[in-house]
Amino acid sequence: MMTGKNTTSRRRPRWYRALTATLAVLAVLVAGGVLFANPTTGVADADGAQIVESGKTQWQYRDDNQQPADGWQTSAAVSDAAWKTASGSFGAKNGQIADLGGGMTPQVLLNQYINGADGDAIPVYYFRTTFDAKDIDAIQAITGEVAYDDAAIVAVNGHVVAEFDNHVKDGTDPIYGTTNYGGSNDSAPKTATFNFTDIASLGLKATGNVLSVELHNGRATSSDIYLDVKNVSFTYGKAADTVKDASLEIGATESARNFNWLGTSTNASFVEIAPAAGYKEGDAFPESGAEKVQALQSAATREGFMSNKATVSGLAANTAYVYRVGNDDAWSDPAVFTTGNFGSGASFSFLFAGDPQIGASGNSDADQAGWQATLTNAVNKLTPNFMVSAGDQINDKGAKEDGQYDSYFAPKELASLTQALTVGNHDNGSSRYSDYFNVPNVSSLGATSGTGTQSGDYWYVYNGVLFMDINSNDMNTGNHKAFMEQAIAANPNVNWKIVVFHHSVFSLANHYTDSDIQSRRNELPQVFSDLGIDVVLMGHDHYFTRTTMMEGANPVASETGADANQVVDPAKGQVLYLTADSASGSKYYKTNSAVVNAMPTWVAAQGQSNRPTITNVTVNGGKLTLDTYYTDSADLEKLDTFTIVHTDQNSGDNGTDNNGSDNNNGTDNNNGTGNNNGTDNGTGNNNGSDNNGANNGSNNGANNGNNNGTGNGTGNGTTTGNGAGATAKPSTSTGTKGGSLPQTGDLIAPAFIAAIAVVGVAVIAAALVLKNRDRQVR
Numbered sequence: 001m002m003t004g005k006n007t008t009s010r011r012r013p014r015w016y017r018a019l020t021a022t023l024a025v026l027a028v029l030v031a032g033g034v035l036f037a038n039p040t041t042g043v044a045d046a047d048g049a050q051i052v053e054s055g056k057t058q059w060q061y062r063d064d065n066q067q068p069a070d071g072w073q074t075s076a077a078v079s080d081a082a083w084k085t086a087s088g089s090f091g092a093k094n095g096q097i098a099d100l101g102g103g104m105t106p107q108v109l110l111n112q113y114i115n116g117a118d119g120d121a122i123p124v125y126y127f128r129t130t131f132d133a134k135d136i137d138a139i140q141a142i143t144g145e146v147a148y149d150d151a152a153i154v155a156v157n158g159h160v161v162a163e164f165d166n167h168v169k170d171g172t173d174p175i176y177g178t179t180n181y182g183g184s185n186d187s188a189p190k191t192a193t194f195n196f197t198d199i200a201s202l203g204l205k206a207t208g209n210v211l212s213v214e215l216h217n218g219r220a221t222s223s224d225i226y227l228d229v230k231n232v233s234f235t236y237g238k239a240a241d242t243v244k245d246a247s248l249e250i251g252a253t254e255s256a257r258n259f260n261w262l263g264t265s266t267n268a269s270f271v272e273i274a275p276a277a278g279y280k281e282g283d284a285f286p287e288s289g290a291e292k293v294q295a296l297q298s299a300a301t302r303e304g305f306m307s308n309k310a311t312v313s314g315l316a317a318n319t320a321y322v323y324r325v326g327n328d329d330a331w332s333d334p335a336v337f338t339t340g341n342f343g344s345g346a347s348f349s350f351l352f353a354g355d356p357q358i359g360a361s362g363n364s365d366a367d368q369a370g371w372q373a374t375l376t377n378a379v380n381k382l383t384p385n386f387m388v389s390a391g392d393q394i395n396d397k398g399a400k401e402d403g404q405y406d407s408y409f410a411p412k413e414l415a416s417l418t419q420a421l422t423v424g425n426h427d428n429g430s431s432r433y434s435d436y437f438n439v440p441n442v443s444s445l446g447a448t449s450g451t452g453t454q455s456g457d458y459w460y461v462y463n464g465v466l467f468m469d470i471n472s473n474d475m476n477t478g479n480h481k482a483f484m485e486q487a488i489a490a491n492p493n494v495n496w497k498i499v500v501f502h503h504s505v506f507s508l509a510n511h512y513t514d515s516d517i518q519s520r521r522n523e524l525p526q527v528f529s530d531l532g533i534d535v536v537l538m539g540h541d542h543y544f545t546r547t548t549m550m551e552g553a554n555p556v557a558s559e560t561g562a563d564a565n566q567v568v569d570p571a572k573g574q575v576l577y578l579t580a581d582s583a584s585g586s587k588y589y590k591t592n593s594a595v596v597n598a599m600p601t602w603v604a605a606q607g608q609s610n611r612p613t614i615t616n617v618t619v620n621g622g623k624l625t626l627d628t629y630y631t632d633s634a635d636l637e638k639l640d641t642f643t644i645v646h647t648d649q650n651s652g653d654n655g656t657d658n659n660g661s662d663n664n665n666g667t668d669n670n671n672g673t674g675n676n677n678g679t680d681n682g683t684g685n686n687n688g689s690d691n692n693g694a695n696n697g698s699n700n701g702a703n704n705g706n707n708n709g710t711g712n713g714t715g716n717g718t719t720t721g722n723g724a725g726a727t728a729k730p731s732t733s734t735g736t737k738g739g740s741l742p743q744t745g746d747l748i749a750p751a752f753i754a755a756i757a758v759v760g761v762a763v764i765a766a767a768l769v770l771k772n773r774d775r776q777v778r
Contacts (some may be wrong), residue, residue, distance in 0.1 A: 051103030076208030101188025151183025174362030271748025344464030388540025391424025622649025
């Protein structure tokens with residue numbers, strides 16, 4: 001009988017089985033993505049690991065002197081074959097890869113010239129890469145480092161997160177989104193970092209986010225171009241609570257102040273205020289001697305923030321106060337403000353600032369610097385008691401809005417300078433206006449859709465002067481007339497009546513021929529004359545203009561003979577109008593072509609010098625003077641002056657301290673917990689509902705100070721409302737998550753790799769030993 005080998009029951013040697021098992025485990029780890037991550041899309045881990053790294057991240061880029069189609073900064077994929085792909089630093093020097101200075105040599109050669117060989121340099125290059133984002137609610141910041149030559153603008157999902165030298169050569173005009181040359185034109189690439197914290201504005205999603213860079217060449221004859229995005233990372237975790245954009249604002253009388261701020265804390269928040277005698281900058285806040293006023297709190301439109309409003313009344317005349325806002329989760333830095341003379345007829349001065357409009361130039365940093373310079377120079381030279389804004393605090397609604405408000409509030413002077421705000425057309429239509437500001441005696445009349453309850457017409461009395469600020473975005477003249485009639489009726493014994501609104505009816509630039517301006521010009525002046533208004537202050541047209549005295553829309557030759565800069569005892573119904581130019585220098589308008597050859601007969605003074613200006617208004621009994629200055633130097637060169645004298649009033653120095661005696665019968669609306677809808681006792685108007693929708697009742701909280709009558713002058717008459725009202729609180733994510741897979745294109749941690757390698761080597765060695773023993777046994 002024939003015999004053969006049994007092939008079905010023989011077991012493999014032990015060394016073979018051990019080696020096979022080891023290789024199988026390693027295969028599973030590799031296939032499962034433990035050792036290597038997907039190399040095509042960046043992934044941010046929850047510890048803040050990079051989503052972009054120099055030399056590893058794959059970039060799509062255009063170096064063909066063509067603007068990409070719309071969506072290149074927002075679409076997860078682009079289909080145009082003109083996009084090239086590479087990783088590394090990018091650049092060229094005289095058409096070659098070479099050191100551009102500082103050891104910066106590009107890894108990827110860019111096409112440097114429009115015609116491909118030499119001649120004019122390509123002005124703009126476009127770069128994009130995509131990334132995923134995990135645990136978006138826990139992201140606190142996006143940070144990065146960029147080396148560039150000559151200008152770079154970094155965006156996430158189309159929202160700018162960093163701008164480096166975003167300006168034309170030797171100028172300030174922005175170049176982002178244009179095909180213009182511009183930037184630093186330095187001899188070597190520059191390196192800069194950024195830290196962007198307004199994460200909510202980026203519209204992050206789990207996958208398909210776009211990081212883009214627009215790179216500009218300095219000039220057509222530029223010898224080099226360079227970009228190296230060294231790293232971009234997310235920072236995760238719950239950030240410490242913060243207070244932003246604290247605003248010291250006008251109260252119903254000279255002895256009151258309103259306060260507004262944004263904060264991330266949802267706990268009860270306060271104004272703490274104390275006399276500042278002995279307090280020096282840098283000292284600890286004198287908490288033990290401070291009055292504490294709880295704020296009305298509601299959810300702000302700005303993601304993760306609450307809007308807080310409070311009122312302090314019963315302040316003493318000629319007294320310095322130190323204050324802070326917030327709570328023990330986060331307090332603002334202490335700041336000091338000083339009250340002035342109190343009482344009807346007592347002298348005071350205020351600044352009138354035309355359209356700061358941060359962002360109007362396209363470069364918010366430059367606009368902020370101009371705004372800062374104006375306030376620094378004006379406050380140092382003129383020492384005003386408060387400031388009135390003509391409106392258009394910011395330029396853009398939407399993604400840029402909060403950043404522009406941050407820039408508006410950035411000047412340190414605003415922590416000590418009381419403000420009175422006006423709704424401009426660029427502020428209008430966004431509820432953020434009501435989140436950021438807190439005005440007294442606000443009416444539902446004049447309020448505009450989407451702008452919130454703070455957008456209504458409002459009034460206040462300061463030392464016997466009635467100020468009425470109307471929202472001219474509301475084109476209903478009847479509303480404004482009714483409001484002013486009620487405010488005047490509530491304050492019959494004032495010495496002067498001043499109206500403030502945004503849309504100038506007597507100006508000479510771009511808006512002079514606008515149909516809506518013509519409509520206002522046809523209606524409002526007669527109302528002002530009928531109501532006995534003395535002065536009207538306006539903005540909007542970014543061009544300084546002062547009228548003659550006006551009766552309705554008709555000029556009157558009322559300036560006294562030898563002095564055309566003064567009028568004495570103008571007839572009832574005669575009104576002076578002044579339109580302010582830009583206070584920040586963010587935007588100027590030229591003379592309208594319709595008037596360039598023949599000025600209207602109502603023009604007394606006008607000019608456009610493309611220089612920032614501000615007007616200082618001094619009221620001293622029966623004498624009111626408006627001095628307008630250029631603010632681009634500390635000396636404040638004077639542009640114009642005009643004085644109105646009422647001889648039936650004492651026009652001498654009425655600096656008497658009346659210790660808070662007020663002729664104002666109105667109330668502050670935002671003076672405590674509960675609802676922001678307090679009834680205006682002076683006008684009898686319903687002040688509308690809270691724009692945040694959290695509190696729907698009227699604020700009938702008792703006033704515990706002396707807000708509605710004679711101030712006690714001691715600083716102790718603080719008031720809090722006791723209205724009930726629910727407070728809306730946003731949901732927040734806290735904590736830091738970990739345990740994510742490694743980022744794109746990277747090996748996992750070297751220690752883990754080493755551990756795997758050691759285990760593998762050990763198992764293989766053991767298998768060889770077993771193999772040798774098997775041989776010996778056989």
